[in-house]
Amino acid sequence: MILRTAAAAAFLLILSGMAQPGPPPLSDHAIAAYAARPWDKARMMGRHQVLGLHNGVRVVVDFPCGDVCPNYTTRVIHYDVAPGPACVRARGVVRHAIIAQGPAASRRPFCVPRVLGTRDIR
DSSP: OHHHHHHHHHHHHHHHHHHSOOOOBOOHHHHHHHHHSOOOHHHHTTOEEEEEEETTEEEEEEOOOOSSTTTTOOOEEEESSOTTHHHHHTTEEEEEEEEEETTEEEEEEEEEEGGGOSSOBO
16 A cells, blocks of 8 residues: 555656746747846846746846946846857857956856847846
């Protein structure tokens, strides 16, 4: 009887994992619309969010701040893959984000959806 109960519990655990919704699909338009929306630097600084799936790749949003926070918080919308071959497979482009760090700033590369263009992220 214990074996049946354990097997039933394992089966229910598997089913519950399958029932969890994944990130929603995103279109180019949805990504561009999100990027155009205003956002609150103080509320979002230091956060990481999953926006959804685009071209089968997870799109995330990071809000780093490395100096006078929240004034220098930056929003970086990007694929959850490294710049390089994985970015090419995702059909993304590499953009650099300018992240404040003390009295200076650094340029960090990110793989972003092509709809966001190629200019540096400020």
